[in-house]
Amino acid sequence: MDTEYNALQMTAEEYNERVRAWGETVRSRSLGTLVAETQTYSGNLRSRLKAATDMDRGDGLAHAVAFKFMRYGVFVAYGVGNGYIRQGGRVVRGSHNPNRHVAAGPMRRRPVDWLDNNIEEHIHGLADIAGDYYGDRAAREVLNQIDRVTIAKK
Numbered sequence: 628m629d630t631e632y633n634a635l636q637m638t639a640e641e642y643n644e645r646v647r648a649w650g651e652t653v654r655s656r657s658l659g660t661l662v663a664e665t666q667t668y669s670g671n672l673r674s675r676l677k678a679a680t681d682m683d684r685g686d687g688l689a690h691a692v693a694f695k696f697m698r699y700g701v702f703v704a705y706g707v708g709n710g711y712i713r714q715g716g717r718v719v720r721g722s723h724n725p726n727r728h729v730a731a732g733p734m735r736r737r738p739v740d741w742l743d744n745n746i747e748e749h750i751h752g753l754a755d756i757a758g759d760y761y762g763d764r765a766a767r768e769v770l771n772q773i774d775r776v777t778i779a780k781k
Contacts, residue, residue, distance in 0.1 A: 639688055642760040643680070646689035649753050650678030654694065656745040664739045665703060672697045692753070692776075694742060704778050706738035743777040750776075 637645075654676060661673050681691035702708040706718040710729045714721065718736055722729050754769040 637760050642756065643682065643687075643689045645756045646692060646753070647678075647680045649749065649756060650680055650692040650694075652752075653692075653742075653745050653749050654678035656749070657694070657742045660739070660741040660745060661703075664741065672700050672703060676700075694746075696742075700742070701778055703739050704741060704743070705780065706736045708736075711736045738780075746776055747773065 658673060658676055661676070665672075675695075675697055677695045679693045679695055680689045681693060682689050684690055699708065705713055707713050710720055710722065711718055711734075712721045712723055713719075718734070718738060720729050720731065720734065750770065750773055757769050
């Protein structure tokens with residue numbers, strides 16, 4: 628019985644590869660969202676979006692997936708920048724700088740949930756990978772940490 632159970636367990640290499648593949652899936656989906664939902668202003672954001680699996684703890688196991696992107700990816704998620712600000716939870720024309728005049732005009736920006744939504748849609752897959760390797764306790768921990776991997780919108 629023990630031999631059969633051990634044969635079904637995932638190896639560390641399989642675990643690391645599945646975590647890397649999960650990160651690439653989320654990156655690919657996020658890239659697709661950027662292509663479908665944004666115009667030219669997100670070109671560098673698209674080309675420099677990367678998923679990285681962190682394995683620096685010395686045990687050889689993946690323990691974090693990071694999504695690296697240009698800083699203005701946060702502004703795209705908020706729908707702000709270049710004459711647009713968030714006020715009362717909405718995007719409006721304006722500036723927080725009282726010395727800057729922003730001309731009235733049509734609203735051309737809107738928040739684009741290009742990363743968070745894709746993480747949230749796939750987080751259960753990462754929890755399943757962790758659960759297969761570490762057990763149910765780890766799966767609960769991954770689901771409890773979702774607020775640490777998304778862009779905090781205030």
